[in-house]
Amino acid sequence: MPAEDDDRPRKKISHEIGQDLSLLSLEELTERIALLTAEIGRLQQAATKKRASKDAANSFFKS
Template sequence: MAIEDDDKPRRKVSHEIGQDLSLLSLEELNERISLLTSEIERLQAAATKKRASKEAANNFFKS
């Protein structure tokens, strides 16, 4: 009885900066691009919130 690929648990996609990419498949590279794009968007949202908080504090103490 053959085990189908869908039955195998998928390993969690992760990426290490500077990692050798030569052994990754095109699918794995695309998964990592998606992962990193999502992380960039999350970081940008956090930076936007912090910037707004800092501006609000600056405006409060200028008054």
């Protein structure tokens, strides 16, 4: 029977801010931490690019 469970596609990991964490296993919590850490990195990269664009525009218009 367990072999059938392995064949099923895993549900995509998602996280809702403020969600009840008491029902999650340690493995699920670890997966969510990894997911959110990757998302923080992605957000930081986007912010860096936007900051560089803004700085370039400010520099251009000050000249």
